[in-house]
Amino acid sequence: MDEKRKHPRTEINEPGYVSSGGSVMHCVIVNISPEGAAIEVDNPAYVPDRFQLVMANDPSVVYECQVVWTKKTRIGLSFVAAA
Template sequence: MDDKRKYPRIDIEELAYVSSGGSVMSCVVRNISPAGAAIDVDNPAFVPQRFRLVMAKDSSVRDCRVIWIQKNRIGLAFVDPEEAARRS
């Protein structure tokens, strides 16, 4: 299978949080790149299509959108803040 990603992903195992509309859910970031990430969650049904990913280690925040879901793993694309503002 060809990898069509623009940037290679780096494998990590870091605690983070899915934040949307005042609710917060913990997750584990499994890999990350400048353009996106893959996270594991307990129940993907509770993850909205767009949300903020807050990294526990340094409290950095990225706006995200869901690209794919396979079981408990979710593939994310990071959304440029200017693009997110245009869509709101």
């Protein structure tokens, strides 16, 4: 499979939160780069196409995200500019 990312991802395995429309769901941020990340969630069916990813260890760090792909409980994200 060809690598499509412009930047390599850094493995971090840190806790985070999927936040959208007032609801919050726990996730694990598996890896991250300047342009996106991959997260693990219990049930990807509850993750909206667009949401905010909040770093649990530093809640001041928030990314606007768009879902790019889903494989079982792992979701690939790209970071987008805030509307």
